[in-house]
Amino acid sequence: MKRTTVRLQDVAELAGVSLASASRVLNANSPTYRGRGDLRERVLAAAAELGYEPNLHARALASATSNTIGLVVHDVSDAYFGLLSSSVVRAADKHDLLVTMVCTYRDPASELKYVKLLRAQRPRAIIMAASGYTQKAQYGPIMDELSKFEAAGGVVVSLAGGRGVGHRMVVGNKEGARSLAHALVELGHRTFAIAVGPTALVTVRDRVDGFRQGLADHGIEVAKDNLYPGDTSREAGMRVAEAIKSSPDRPTCVFGVFDVVAAGVVAGLQRLGVDVPGEVSVAGFADVPLAAQITPALTTVSIPLDLVGQQAVDLALTESAVPRTVSYQGNVIMRQSTAPPPA
Amino acid sequence: MKRTTVRLQDVAELAGVSLASASRVLNANSPTYRGRGDLRERVLAAAAELGYEPNLHARALASATSNTIGLVVHDVSDAYFGLLSSSVVRAADKHDLLVTMVCTYRDPASELKYVKLLRAQRPRAIIMAASGYTQKAQYGPIMDELSKFEAAGGVVVSLAGGRGVGHRMVVGNKEGARSLAHALVELGHRTFAIAVGPTALVTVRDRVDGFRQGLADHGIEVAKDNLYPGDTSREAGMRVAEAIKSSPDRPTCVFGVFDVVAAGVVAGLQRLGVDVPGEVSVAGFADVPLAAQITPALTTVSIPLDLVGQQAVDLALTESAVPRTVSYQGNVIMRQSTAPPPA
DNA sequence: TATCGTACTGAAAGCGCTTTCGATGCGCTG
DNA sequence: CAGCGCATCGAAAGCGCTTTCAGTACGATA
Numbered sequence: 001m002k003r004t005t006v007r008l009q010d011v012a013e014l015a016g017v018s019l020a021s022a023s024r025v026l027n028a029n030s031p032t033y034r035g036r037g038d039l040r041e042r043v044l045a046a047a048a049e050l051g052y053e054p055n056l057h058a059r060a061l062a063s064a065t066s067n068t069i070g071l072v073v074h075d076v077s078d079a080y081f082g083l084l085s086s087s088v089v090r091a092a093d094k095h096d097l098l099v100t101m102v103c104t105y106r107d108p109a110s111e112l113k114y115v116k117l118l119r120a121q122r123p124r125a126i127i128m129a130a131s132g133y134t135q136k137a138q139y140g141p142i143m144d145e146l147s148k149f150e151a152a153g154g155v156v157v158s159l160a161g162g163r164g165v166g167h168r169m170v171v172g173n174k175e176g177a178r179s180l181a182h183a184l185v186e187l188g189h190r191t192f193a194i195a196v197g198p199t200a201l202v203t204v205r206d207r208v209d210g211f212r213q214g215l216a217d218h219g220i221e222v223a224k225d226n227l228y229p230g231d232t233s234r235e236a237g238m239r240v241a242e243a244i245k246s247s248p249d250r251p252t253c254v255f256g257v258f259d260v261v262a263a264g265v266v267a268g269l270q271r272l273g274v275d276v277p278g279e280v281s282v283a284g285f286a287d288v289p290l291a292a293q294i295t296p297a298l299t300t301v302s303i304p305l306d307l308v309g310q311q312a313v314d315l316a317l318t319e320s321a322v323p324r325t326v327s328y329q330g331n332v333i334m335r336q337s338t339a340p341p342p343a
Numbered sequence: 344m345k346r347t348t349v350r351l352q353d354v355a356e357l358a359g360v361s362l363a364s365a366s367r368v369l370n371a372n373s374p375t376y377r378g379r380g381d382l383r384e385r386v387l388a389a390a391a392e393l394g395y396e397p398n399l400h401a402r403a404l405a406s407a408t409s410n411t412i413g414l415v416v417h418d419v420s421d422a423y424f425g426l427l428s429s430s431v432v433r434a435a436d437k438h439d440l441l442v443t444m445v446c447t448y449r450d451p452a453s454e455l456k457y458v459k460l461l462r463a464q465r466p467r468a469i470i471m472a473a474s475g476y477t478q479k480a481q482y483g484p485i486m487d488e489l490s491k492f493e494a495a496g497g498v499v500v501s502l503a504g505g506r507g508v509g510h511r512m513v514v515g516n517k518e519g520a521r522s523l524a525h526a527l528v529e530l531g532h533r534t535f536a537i538a539v540g541p542t543a544l545v546t547v548r549d550r551v552d553g554f555r556q557g558l559a560d561h562g563i564e565v566a567k568d569n570l571y572p573g574d575t576s577r578e579a580g581m582r583v584a585e586a587i588k589s590s591p592d593r594p595t596c597v598f599g600v601f602d603v604v605a606a607g608v609v610a611g612l613q614r615l616g617v618d619v620p621g622e623v624s625v626a627g628f629a630d631v632p633l634a635a636q637i638t639p640a641l642t643t644v645s646i647p648l649d650l651v652g653q654q655a656v657d658l659a660l661t662e663s664a665v666p667r668t669v670s671y672q673g674n675v676i677m678r679q680s681t682a683p684p685p686a
Numbered sequence: 687t688a689t690c691g692t693a694c695t696g697a698a699a700g701c702g703c704t705t706t707c708g709a710t711g712c713g714c715t716g
Numbered sequence: 717c718a719g720c721g722c723a724t725c726g727a728a729a730g731c732g733c734t735t736t737c738a739g740t741a742c743g744a745t746a
Contacts, residue, residue, distance in 0.1 A: 004496065006495075007702060007703085009702075017725085017726085018726040018727075019703080020726055020727080021724085021725065023704060023705085024704095024705095024724090033724080034724090035725095036711090036712095036723085036724060039725090053459060053463045054463050055463065055702055055703070056463045056465065057399075057401075057403040057404045057464075057465060058703040058704085059703055061400045061401050061704090062705080064731070066400070068464075075429055076425050076432065077425040077430075082419050082420040085420070085444075086418055086419045089419065089446045090446065090448075093445075093453070098445065098461070098464065099444060100441050100442065100443045101432065101442060101443075101444045102441065102442070103429060103432045103433065103436075105433075110436070116396060119396045120396045121399045121400075121441065122399065144394075148394045152347055152349075153347065290632075290636065293577070293610070294638070295638040351732065352733095360696085361695065361696040362732095362733080363695070363696055363734085363735080363736095364696075367694095367734095375693080377693090378695095379695080397732085397733075400732080400733090401733040401734090403733090404702065405701055405733040406701085406735085
């Protein structure tokens with residue numbers, strides 16, 4: 001089998017110029033460079049004729065820079081990460097960057113493995129949209145790996161956690177949840193339950209802490225029995241609904257740490273014949289499209305994911321050696337799933 | 344600034360062995376190779392001590408194989424593509440492959456640009472989950488680019504379109520829509536409207552053709568006025584709802600080519616005070632999670648996206664020179680958004 | 687003990703590109 | 717017309733790795 005890939009060499013030969021000149025033309029290298037006579041045109045024509053496409057690996061190797069950025073999320077099929085990924089990809093596009101995306105499915109071991117793999121790919125930057133574990137045993141090795149990546153000249157952007165490595169983005173989990181709590185207390189609620197989700201995540205901890213803080217601001221506590229850990233699925237929410245329905249002192253309001261879980265709570269309560277929001281109010285967090293589309297529409301805290309993704313890419317391209325922190329506020333969106341508690 | 348990245352060379356020196364030996368140890372190269380004495384241990388220890396991570400670009404260049412696959416979708420934040428991407432990433436993980444994902448946002452020009460960029464990255468394979476344009480002017484250049492990729496030894500897997508390049512996957516758009524039509528006719532419906540979506544896409548054309556074919560099987564036609572083109576948004580569906588509400592001969596059943604659009608139709612009708620399914624039935628296509636979560640839950644055609652993604656990766660890894668075609672059937676899922684037409 | 691075969695080792699040749707470096711041509715000025 | 721500076725050019729040196737190719741050590745065989 002004869003060679004079938006087109007090399008810059010081939011382009012140069014067809015154009016009758018040297019490798020170096022061909023490279024210069026195709027890269028618009030120095031700003032003043034134009035090429036003598038029709039050299040430029042000849043190279044371009046040759047490249048087009050051969051269907052030449054540069055080998056990014058060779059280029060990355062020779063120039064020690066790459067045009068990809070790594071993106072680590074929990075799960076793209078989750079609306080939250082889907083929206084975020086989409087905006088990252090879109091922003092990267094503006095800089096002609098390719099995005100290599102990996103999903104960890106909330107497994108620290110696989111996250112570690114992937115960060116290593118990404119590191120091997122020598123991307124310009126790694127955006128950590130997942131991660132953010134509360135346990136040192138889990139985030140420690142990952143941070144070590146990211147430090148090495150930084151030491152080698154890479155940029156790290158963390159959306160949750162971060163722990164002293166790279167730039168940080170704060171997406172208002174704590175403050176947003178606190179505001180949400182205030183709004184719900186103002187509606188008249190005094191007894192709350194929280195569908196907590198996976199407690200190993202910083203995001204979860206922040207939202208729960210923020211919410212409880214908000215309640216504490218009004219002297220309200222959440223009973224231990226009213227904290228329901230689980231995963232991030234709709235089913236988890238439905239199980240919470242069942243537990244609440246048969247709970248001795250039924251809360252009048254349930255906070256689901258993720259919209260999907262909250263939607264599950266709503267569906268579960270409805271199936272059990274509990275009126276939402278007539279008997280029990282339900283609120284979520286994130287404002288994914290689903291929140292507005294269920295009946296009753298879900299009260300939640302919106303996060304400007306498109307801005308976040310864009311900003312993450314901007315930070316990723318920042319050369320600044322000093323780590324920066326960028327914050328976003330979440331906005332409480334009151335919809336029909338919450339109402340004053342029954343009299 | 345001194346060099347900060349760790350090279351295999353450094354590992355070799357620290358271990359006191361040659362570059363070649365270090366490479367062999369770290370790649371478990373030939374199946375019989377074990378290394379003499381504690382050579383293996385020394386190399387491994389050195390690599391660990393230095394935090395060595397191989398340079399994938401150099402490796403790709405030297406070995407002429409890469410460990411990435413390219414994935415082209417319309418938009419990851421769309422649930423359909425989110426689920427698909429997730430399953431592709433998951434399947435790729437099993438083979439220790441990295442996925443570079445690009446979103447075209449349904450723009451043929453940007454799709455072309457991305458296929459070129461991906462080609463430059465020399466992935467093992469490119470999975471085209473987007474594309475599938477009906478116009479030659481749009482798909483032609485893309486197919487040319489993919490042909491070149493194939494000629495250079497790459498594998499192409501197309502989920503829609505394909506046109507003679509690479510392996511093809513057929514996800515039952517046509518057949519599924521036809522079965523759906525049959526089911527709706529059986530419910531008693533005779534007059535239909537179709538929220539068509541973007542007509543430039545093969546996927547759309549297949550679903551619409553299949554649906555009309557299914558109606559034709561029963562001697563039913565869809566009036567020109569009852570075909571509503573649009574985009575793939577919820578809002579497009581709501582506009583269709585308005586048009587239908589004021590339509591002189593109102594159809595008793597609406598088929599939305601995408602679940603999201605169908606959900607928009609449902610929401611729009613409800614807002615206008617039209618009972619679904621009492622007065623008008625609505626059906627969608629794809630069975631994204633949203634379909635089951637709105638009220639009334641949406642009748643639709645399910646596509647086994649997890650299997651599709653997995654299979655796509657399997658095909659991507661197929662060495663077989665002869666192009667293969669793999670088919671999946673969609674299943675009609677009857678839910679509460681459809682019922683017999685009003686008497 | 688001499689000979690052979692096997693399993694290993696290290697030197698060196700690339701992979702396709704970028705980029706430095708010295709050389710070359712050119713239009714000027716004096 | 718000599719001499720200067722500038723833009724351009726091609727040769728060649730890597731970038732970090734894999735892999736071929738000799739060569740070496742070692743155990744087994746005669």
